[in-house]
Amino acid sequence: MTHASSQGRLTVVGLGPGNAELLTQQVRNSIASATDAFGYFPYIERLSGLEHLTLHASDNREELERARAALHLAAQGKQVLMLSSGDPGVFAMASAVFEVLEYAAPDEQLLWQAVHIEVQPGITAMLAAAARLGAPLGHDFCTINLSDNLKPAEVIERRICLAAQADFAMAFYNPCSKSRPQGFERALKVLRQECEPERLICFARNVSRPDETLNVVPLAAASAEMADMRTLVIVGNSLTRKVGPHVYTPRSYGVQARG
């Protein structure tokens, strides 16, 4: 099946956290009707075996080049998928695509203007992790990428500090990696300054995959090596508690519980 004569399309899709059952029907349909798929190696691997697709795998940190290549192919009339894990709009490829569009050279702008661009949501890691834990994000919360590749570490620390003062629950993406072993350690240091030692810290690793692990500890017992690059960390707010094996944050705040 070729679409060379039809309008080119770039569809930025979220594959969810890993388990194929967490894909939406919308994304399944987009995969079925695409001609080409771009993405980071492990995401491309999730589509291997689909013979109607030409696969274009690339390395991490090559997001802008990948977006450019995908737009070029879509401008030729192809039906192009850009793969993200989780949701494409949360620390993933959607923002990179729009960044490339904004800084396009005049010849690229001319080429790309006919491409239809669509973003299709997915289950982002914090929602999958929260569901497995219980309901730790059941009240106001914030979402912070702990990677300092694209922002200063001081900005991250300031945000954690203000979030603690606002008593948000917090979801941390990319808590650390081999190139940034100290990322989560710095976050823990801020949390220890701002929060009580009983504050619940949840570590969800490889959520929805066969080797998923969940670990919930009080802040006083949390340590940096509990998180790696495959871990999503959720910090409770001051009211987050356990009921049996479940962690949840009450809906009410600063008013009498209605239990």
Place this chain on the structure above:
Amino acid sequence: MTHASSQGRLTVVGLGPGNAELLTQQVRNSIASATDAFGYFPYIERLSGLEHLTLHASDNREELERARAALHLAAQGKQVLMLSSGDPGVFAMASAVFEVLEYAAPDEQLLWQAVHIEVQPGITAMLAAAARLGAPLGHDFCTINLSDNLKPAEVIERRICLAAQADFAMAFYNPCSKSRPQGFERALKVLRQECEPERLICFARNVSRPDETLNVVPLAAASAEMADMRTLVIVGNSLTRKVGPHVYTPRSYGVQARG
């Protein structure tokens, strides 16, 4: 099909923002194998026509009674669904279920202890809205329920203020309703104190439904009547901008753009 002799199960599922294409396969499977479904009227309506299900609709603000009734039925061996729109863990039913479990009377605890409880994630409104707008949540952000049913208005205002100081993008759920017409007006007042007049405010109403509307204005032009109870509001951070019809927040912050 009856499951009266099998283990009772309460599965708290997210139906996504409205369009059936945004359901996950996991939730579809759970709907197919359930015996009973509990939920707020309009969510129950989305399952009408499924003859294998006994439907138990109830009104808004009856979340705790609904959770109790669902647990009672599951304790009798039924396969019970608890319906949420969006994601059940984000301002929805999951937290209410765990609240009821925590405050269960001794006889209820005894009855309910054999029930298997599972939360299954869904596409929450802010992810669907962000995808339709572009990528406004592409950098650190926070998520605030503007309803003051379950928390003081002062807490909400303080959180918006601190979130602005952290330069988070913000997603506002339940910006206002007939009983709280002033909710979003108060939020706008805080934003006007903390943010520049050019800050982008995005209104996404009935996202993913046939009557979806999107509206993006600078803070200076935003007004309270632009949001109603079916609107999800996204406030950009200080770097959020438009590229063509799309709104996006750059991945980089406080470092040189890599365009």
